[in-house]
Amino acid sequence: MPVTFVDKDLDQLTLTIVADFAAPVRRLWDAYTDPRQIERFWGPPNYPATFLRHDASNGGRSVYRMTGPEGDVHYGCWEWTSLKAPESFEVADSFANEKGEPNTELPTTRMAFAFEATKSGSRLTTTSYFDSVKDLEQLIEMGMLDGTREAMGQIDTVLADLAAFSSDRAVEAKVLGDTQVRVARVIRGTVRQVWRAHTDADLMKRWLLGPDGWTMPVCEIAAQVGNSYRYEWESDGGGDRFGFTGELLESEEPYRAVTTEAMIGMDFPATINELTLTPVDGGTLLSLVITYANAEQRDAVLATGMTNGMEASYARLEGLLETGRVG
Incomplete structure (x- = not known):
């Protein structure tokens, strides 16, 4: 004991x-x-x-x-x-x-x-x-x-x-309740580096791409609370395109940011995304709590393979950090 x-x-x-x-x-x-x-x-x-x-x-x-x-x-x-x-x-x-x-x-x-x-x-x-x-x-x-x-x-x-x-675990998602999911991953980098990677448009275009074969032609950052943002992705062949838009609700640099997120051109209710960065042994723990309108929306999003795309992006970010491209 x-x-x-x-x-x-x-x-x-x-x-x-x-x-x-x-x-x-x-x-x-x-x-x-x-x-x-x-x-x-x-x-x-x-x-x-x-x-x-x-x-x-x-x-x-x-x-x-x-x-x-x-x-x-x-x-x-x-x-x-x-x-x-x-x-x-x-x-x-x-x-x-x-x-x-x-x-x-x-x-x-x-x-x-x-x-x-x-x-x-x-x-x-x-x-x-x-x-x-x-x-x-x-x-x-x-x-x-x-x-x-x-x-x-x-x-x-x-x-x-x-x-x-272990600092080399892949993205993991945990259902917290009927409307909430927590996504977490330890990223080999400092809190400041990971924060910058989420707030610098040029950097985001280099890592926030999901699986290979996509580009990010639109990355408009919400620099201050109350500002809106817009992200769009396009397949290499140019045949597919999708994106998200929302508003920055809270920002406590470099540890916490809260945004709304709605898929462009869809009638799905907007989610609330709460991002928290915590220094841990081996890097930075990124924790993202997503609140959906209902369990059906939660399950539909999880079924798309969301975490696989996030893991590909975070692995790409770690590659940039390892080569010193994120200060």
Whole structure:
């Protein structure tokens, strides 16, 4: 069991949990900042978590849900208040509604995570700060301490799964719900490089092409929030052409961008695409959460082989990065 020390301090209104792991600090850090990994242990075994958003950056937000054995669903959210990779981060942890909005009727907890190297691996010290003894006792009565113990008991399995942290994995898609899919891939390059590759039209025309045999004659970037963009692709023979257009809704350079996306000339509802870039061991984790109008639209898009085209593009981008063509 990784938990080695627990201290409840009623005078300081804190709950401190210390856990030790036989893995390097960087791998433990990545387990917390990668949504694919943290959702494998954040909830206790009978209440597994799904992260719908996970911005591991100063000022970022995370939204997750935990689903119980009877199908009951509970939401939570984090407001990231500080981050110093790979040493520490702090969040305001709140209960939430299905929209990810904090539930003000229940306590919000300030949580500080401190990572340090040890002779046998790494240590994580988690300190929760409460506004009152009442809040502290209420959350413990609701199972916070027991749930945390059970959740941390799952981390060793995640850390031992070396394939989960491999930087050469292809694009993977996970269905998050009836209308959402998360696409993720680690790209060998810095966050700044990957961000630039998504915001420089000349670069995009060189890698965002899907399978071989296509060109990108139109690449109009949305430079500011509120601007629209337009991308069009054409087959080498000139017989086929398609494209997308949309609006830039949010931009937090170089970590997050949110856009709408609609296929040109089609009546399909526009999707919401949330792009997050997170530095991890081996490169940058690109996470794209796509929200569709309904499950039918989600399934129809997945059936087109979307992820295969994305993998071809990201592999091409890595080729540019390896040759130093993206600064």
